[in-house]
Amino acid sequence: MSSERPQYFDSYPTINFTRDDDGILILTLHTNDGPVTYSSQNHRDWVGAFYDVGRDADNAVVIITGTGDSFIDAMAWDTPVNTPELWEKIHHEGKRFLRNLLDIEVPVIAAINGPVSIHAEVPLLSDITIASTTATFSDAPHFPSGGVPGDGVHIVWPELLGSNRGRYFLLTGQVLTAEEAKSLGVINEVCPPDQLMPRALELARMLAAKPAVLRRHTRTVLTIKWKRLLDEGLGYGLALEGLNVISSMPATSL
Numbered sequence: 001m002s003s004e005r006p007q008y009f010d011s012y013p014t015i016n017f018t019r020d021d022d023g024i025l026i027l028t029l030h031t032n033d034g035p036v037t038y039s040s041q042n043h044r045d046w047v048g049a050f051y052d053v054g055r056d057a058d059n060a061v062v063i064i065t066g067t068g069d070s071f072i073d074a075m076a077w078d079t080p081v082n083t084p085e086l087w088e089k090i091h092h093e094g095k096r097f098l099r100n101l102l103d104i105e106v107p108v109i110a111a112i113n114g115p116v117s118i119h120a121e122v123p124l125l126s127d128i129t130i131a132s133t134t135a136t137f138s139d140a141p142h143f144p145s146g147g148v149p150g151d152g153v154h155i156v157w158p159e160l161l162g163s164n165r166g167r168y169f170l171l172t173g174q175v176l177t178a179e180e181a182k183s184l185g186v187i188n189e190v191c192p193p194d195q196l197m198p199r200a201l202e203l204a205r206m207l208a209a210k211p212a213v214l215r216r217h218t219r220t221v222l223t224i225k226w227k228r229l230l231d232e233g234l235g236y237g238l239a240l241e242g243l244n245v246i247s248s249m250p251a252t253s254l
Helices: 040-055 084-102 153-161 163-172 178-183 193-208 212-222 224-248
Strands: 015-019 024-029 061-065 108-112 128-132 189-191
Touching (some): 084 224, 108 193, 153 224, 189 193
Parallel strands (some): 024 061, 128 189
Antiparallel strands (some): 015 024
16 A cells, blocks of 8 residues: 555545544535535536545445535535536536446445435445434435436435335435435444444454455445446436526526
């Protein structure tokens, strides 16, 4: 493993990177070093960050977590998206950040430190998902707020919950507690807040101890289905979401 700090660690204003001697990389999502307030910068950063993480051979296991008492639970979208040309940027980024996430060819662990009501599909596409007892799961920005859920949530939630429960979840604005999410098979473990990162690191060390080829190829086979589902439905879903945004939503909404 190289001892030099990778350049991309300092390239993304909304993500902090740390990596230990075992190659366990922690991505901490944030806004100004506090809980995420989701904006166009977060959306943009994910595209490049997940790509850079995936091509860095010194990463053995990846942990994704949030900052403070929430994972992603507030929004301050700051870029107009009310024309086809403006929406195309979202369409372009939206397809790539999820694919770049799945193209990370080492095990990925989500340590969900609190409520996630925006882009919950990001942590839920991890191989192992553990959540704080304070975490809740919902999809606030889409149908309950007048938007089409086409950016990946329309694929991930029905797949995890089952078709009928997934559609109900997206249409009603249902909020799942961490224990409910675990009982429904959405996440794997629930921990007290102070035990979340220790448990994530314990799991990461167990995975990092395995041979590199085993880790990489196992991640590859475990993401084949997700890649197929996203290839089939994500671009079209984003296009329909954009059509709705352009026709009915304010310029600063998403």
